[in-house]
Amino acid sequence: MKRMVNSFDPSKGSTDLTPDEAALLARRQRVLGSLAPVFYEHPxxxxxxxxxxxxxxxxxxxxxxxxxxxxxGHANPHVREAVADQLTRQDTHTRYLQDEVIDYAERLLATFPDRLDHVAFTNSGSESNDLALRMARTFTGHRGVVVTGNAYHGITSLVSSISPSFGTGLPLAPFLVAVPIDDVLKKPDGTFDDPAAASAARAELVVRFEAAFAKLHDAGYGVSAVLLDQIFSSDGVLPGATGWVADVADAVHKAGGLLIADEVQSGFARTGERFWGFRRHMADADIVTMGKPMGNGIPTGAVVYKHDIGDTFAACTRYFNTFGGNPVSMRAAGAVLDEIEARELQxxxxxxxxxxxxxxxxxxxxxxxxxxxxxxxxxxxxxxxxxxxxxxxxxxxxxxxxxxxxxxxxxxxxxxxxxxxxxxxxxxxxxxxxxxxxxxxxxxxxxxxx
Amino acid sequence: MKRMVNSFDPSKGSTDLTPDEAALLARRQRVLGSLAPVFYEHPxxxxxxxxxxxxxxxxxxxxxxxxxxxxxGHANPHVREAVADQLTRQDTHTRYLQDEVIDYAERLLATFPDRLDHVAFTNSGSESNDLALRMARTFTGHRGVVVTGNAYHGITSLVSSISPSFGTGLPLAPFLVAVPIDDVLKKPDGTFDDPAAASAARAELVVRFEAAFAKLHDAGYGVSAVLLDQIFSSDGVLPGATGWVADVADAVHKAGGLLIADEVQSGFARTGERFWGFRRHMADADIVTMGKPMGNGIPTGAVVYKHDIGDTFAACTRYFNTFGGNPVSMRAAGAVLDEIEARELQxxxxxxxxxxxxxxxxxxxxxxxxxxxxxxxxxxxxxxxxxxxxxxxxxxxxxxxxxxxxxxxxxxxxxxxxxxxxxxxxxxxxxxxxxxxxxxxxxxxxxxxx
The missing domain is CATH 3.90.1150.10 (Aspartate Aminotransferase, domain 1)
Structure with a gap:
């Protein structure tokens, strides 16, 4: 298997540790064991x-x-005050009528194009991507999934099986095709300021994704979704050739599948130009997933979707997430939006x-x-x-x-x-x-x- | 598909709503749509x-x-103070050395038998059950899963596919066998105070589970795990014939599989007699999953396991959960243990x-x-x-x-x-x-x- 980049290797140890650090690492090893990676040879x-x-x-x-x-920001006072205030009130689930989840949902959806008009709440980016794929498969009736060559989309059974970045220790899903993009987009001139170069890159990438769709079609899976991190973080950070994601969206729609924009890394103003990464590419995303920055550390995630996708899913099964949309997470998420706006963080x-x-x-x-x-x-x-x-x-x-x-x-x-x-x-x-x-x-x- | 028990039906509406309630329900419907069930005809x-x-x-x-x-308790002041205090400090992830996750891990593991000696943190019971099954499958090399007749184990793609309680709208996993238990355990005398009746029930249930193992063996899947909610909440609440889970644990071990105790509902002192439900049955659980009550509403979950299971898994893949074990969730979880102990809630x-x-x-x-x-x-x-x-x-x-x-x-x-x-x-x-x-x-x- 592939070890995490920049991780401490317990078998090698470290000569730089203070006695306190060594003692803490030993305690950590005893209870968290080998499943818990730590950064740095000297953590x-x-x-x-x-x-x-x-x-x-x-x-x-x-x-x-x-x-x-x-x-x-770490230890943000505005987030702390919102969380502490809500904890004086209550923190039950969304099966009662509650203001907090509705207030935040309306505010979040206002950052999206009108056609992305509904939201379901989760507790993490992994849960969001897992739900998005379940929705896409139910809506399209297809099973195949396409991602990028070194994609990472999370840690549930399903999303880890479509994440090539985990290496070869566990098999990937048989219904997955991973399309390399870094050889095209990881150029010294990553901005693709030259329109001809950008256009050539876009054309090359669409050809590759169309080949992936054909492969899944021929294998009997069809294409349920192309799932794309909108900054391609694990592929090497690839913001260039803006617009190629829009081309892939058009292509996957023709192939009967959906575009899922994974905004766990690229969302919430991170990329500067737009609030969401897929908007940099002007792509017609059908489902958008988010997590990490949404609550500034209080666990929360979301899946934003075109409502007909959710209606089809809801006609087949229930989805109730106990913690998803809980008032404390919603208040934290609202405080994050407050801060992004008030401090002009985009x-x-x-x-x-x-x-x-x-x-x-x-x-x-x-x-x-x-x-x-x-x-x-x-x-x-x-x-x-x-x-x-x-x-x-x-x-x-x-x-x-x-x-x-x-x-x-x-x-x-x-x-x-x-x-x-x-x-x-x-x-x-x-x-x-x-x-x-x-x-x-x-x-x-x-x-x-x- | 099966609607949630006791849920509001938007197609029928309700004649009891106040204007404020009707307005809130309409706003809710516009943003959360059909995927978000609400309790009661009059929410x-x-x-x-x-x-x-x-x-x-x-x-x-x-x-x-x-x-x-x-x-x-709702709006518990001790939990609030712990969370607010931690939010003045920091809330990053476990890839740095941090005291909070280690302190809580040691405290949590002290509530378990010595052989359950390691823990991985998640954000929900669903993520916990999903991870537990991945670990069991990797450790055993088998794929089959056995649950009870109307089991519910969560909402990821994998765990929802082994949860018969969702009904027939989406197919269950082909590697699943669901064993009915309610006809045996849902007796008017649910306590099985009569030793002969308890003994007969235990024997009958083991026969049924052994038949399930044989079926999965013959189908080429083998048995990776029996996954059992330790209070059988969705099967009708079935605490009786204490000890039958221990018998099933012995049987699944002979079949090359593991017992996963799902303590999302039954854990943290809920059942009164013991802190964990599987201990009521004196069962040799290999993996124990938890979620709901762990942080009193702050999202957090955990998977406690025998360390060789985790070591095998870690040799094949990484597991890093961004929010899992974050300091705020750990402080909330620690405050929950404080309160259970100080107020003698068991x-x-x-x-x-x-x-x-x-x-x-x-x-x-x-x-x-x-x-x-x-x-x-x-x-x-x-x-x-x-x-x-x-x-x-x-x-x-x-x-x-x-x-x-x-x-x-x-x-x-x-x-x-x-x-x-x-x-x-x-x-x-x-x-x-x-x-x-x-x-x-x-x-x-x-x-x-x-």
Whole structure:
């Protein structure tokens, strides 16, 4: 099986641990065992957070350039007040009439095109993708699913079986076709500013997806859905050739299937240009799934859908999710929307993301191991090469850079099937000062890019 | 498909709605659509809770005899303080070293036999059962699953496909065998105080499960797990013939499979006699799943397992659950354990449950529609008959009783495949005074039992 990028390996251990860290790791191992991965050869012991900063037990201030759950900032006071207030009221389920779930549902749907007019609530992105696929299969009557080459869509039995990023330790679903996209979209010029190049990339990708549909058709499965992370986080962060998802949506509709936009990573203003990633591509998504940033850490997720899809599903089965849409999660989610609006975090994502991309390009343009930077808003991927003229991806060099930044108190991680890309996706409250600190620390380790 | 027991039917509407309720239902329908069931022909609009009481928008105090999530009481101040305190600190995931998840994991595992020595955290009972089945299948190398006749185990694609209680609208899994148990265990004497009767019931049930294992073996699936709700909530609440689950555990082990104890409903002191339902049966469970009451409404769940099962799974794949084990959920869960211990809620479940069962029997013993009462602690099932000598179950009479109690401001619901049993499972803080109020209101509707 494939180990998590940038994970602590208990069989190797670490020579850097303090006695307290070693004791905590040993306790952790005794109760959580081998199923619970930890980041870094020298794991970080976190006790407190604020804004885009996480503080270790020894007081060290780590700059958080990685965590896309605490989107409005760690320990956000507005979220805390909303949650604490609701906990003075009540927190039962949606089988009673309640204001909180309706108020939030109306507010969430207002961020979507009119045709995406209904919502079901879940507790995680995994539950959302699982439900979306069940709905798509029931609505279309088909079973086949198409994803990207190194896709990750979650951890239920169904969604893990359509997530090639888990590696080969457990079999993937027989009704899955995974379409590689990184060879087309992971170009040094990830923006595809050249219209001809963008157009060629779009055409090439549609051909590949149409071939996948034909394969599933011939195998007797048909196509229920193309499920696409709208920033392609695990494929290496691939925001480019804007519009290709719209082309694939048109193609899958012709093949009798649906487009499910997985916005667990790309949603809630992260990509700067639009509130939702699929809107960057102007794609006609039929179902949209979300999770991670929705409640700033209070577990909650959602599936937004065209109502006829839900009506067909509801005619066949019930769906009641005990915690889904509970008032505390809804109040937390509402507070997240408040903060995104009041603090103009979508604009911040756009401007700070662009600033970081420009400055990193300026800093590393001539460094032989710098393979290019791609970003949309505050979702950033950087390719690391072996430094030769061959431009070969170098996962080991990427791992060294991630570890060196950790030792300089900057938290990032990796991406791509081979782990050769750096992945940065900080809380959206990431300020210009935070960005400058990131750039300063990157400048201090430029020898690792030589 | 089967509608939820005791659900509002939008196609029929309700003549009892106030203008405010009608407006809220209309808004709800517009955004949540047909996928979101609501209780009662006249839904209840809840705005506040305290202890075992839920308060409607018009101020009415409803006695909550149904909700097993807010186990330490609605709007519990100790849970609120723990959550609010943690939200001043931080709420990131378990890939950093954190105290909260380790502290809680140690405390949770201390409630289990030594052999159940590891835990993985999820966000719901559905995610827990889904993960447990993935682990069982990977560990055993088999695919087959055995459940009870009207089992409900959750809403992911996998666990809904092994939940016969959803009805026939979507196909069940081909690798499933559902074993009826209610004809054996739903006796008027649900306690099986007669040792000979208990022994005969145990023997009969083991024969049935062994036949299921043989069927899965012959079909080429083998048996990965028997998955059993430890109070058999959706089968009609069946606590009797204590020990039969242990017999089935021994049998499934011989067949190469595991016993998964689903404690989503029966766990956390609910059944009074033991903290976990499977311990009432002295069963050698290999994996134990939990959810609903764990965080008193803050979404959280867990899978407790013998470590070799997790090690095998971890050798094949990763499992990282973004929200699973997050510090806020862990602090909420810790506060729930605090309250169960400090307020002796297990003892209260036992004593108050026994009191209610004795008094209801006294009240209804001679009523022709009273078919018997079964309970373990504060999980209570009452069978409703048509009142003739035939002792035929009567779902319509059960529905009338549920609605009449709602109109007298007492919340309960139904159970069993045909909906002919009443289901009561109040918050564990349910007091003697609460019980007396329930009994008074039941006494007021005894004509419905005639």
């Amino acid at each position: 970080v012991h976190i006790v407190r957070g604020e804004g885009a900063h996480l503080f270790a037990a020894d007081g060290t201030d780590y700059l958080d350039c990685y965590n896309n759950v605490a989107v409005v 604009r911040n994502a756009l401007e700070t993301g662009d600033y970081i991309a420009v400055e990193i390009t300026r800093l590393l343009a001539d460094a032989p191991r710098f393979g290019g930077i791609r970003h949309a808003g505050l979702f950033i991927g950087i390719d690391i090469l072996d430094g030769d003229d061959s431009r070969t991806p170098d996962p080991d060099a990427a791992a060294r850079i991630i570890a060196a930044l950790r030792d300089r108190h900057v938290l990032i991680s990796g991406s791509a099937a081979d782990g050769s890309s750096l992945k940065l996706r900080p809380p959206l409250v990431f300020s210009r000062a935070d960005a400058d600190r990131l750039l300063t620390e990157l400048a201090a380790i430029t020898p690792l890019f030589e | 209840v609009h809840i705005v506040r809770g305290e202890g075992a009481h839920l308060f409607a928008a018009d101020g009415t105090d409803y006695l909550d005899c149904y909700n097993n999530v807010a186990v330490v 003892r209260n479940a036992l004593e108050t449950g026994d009191y209610i069962a004795v008094e209801i029997t006294r009240l209804l013993a001679d009523a022709p529609r009273f078919g018997g009462i079964r309970h373990a602690g504060l999980f209570i099932g009452i069978d409703i008959l048509d009142g003739d000598d035939s002792r035929t179950p009567d779902p319509d009479a059960a529905a009338r009783i549920i609605a009449a109690l709602r109109d007298r401001h007492v919340l309960i619901s139904g159970s069993a495949a045909d909906g002919s049993s009443l289901k009561l499972r109040p918050p564990l803080v349910f007091s003697r005074a609460d019980a007396d109020r329930l009994l008074t209101e039941l006494a007021a509707i005894t004509p419905l039992f005639e």
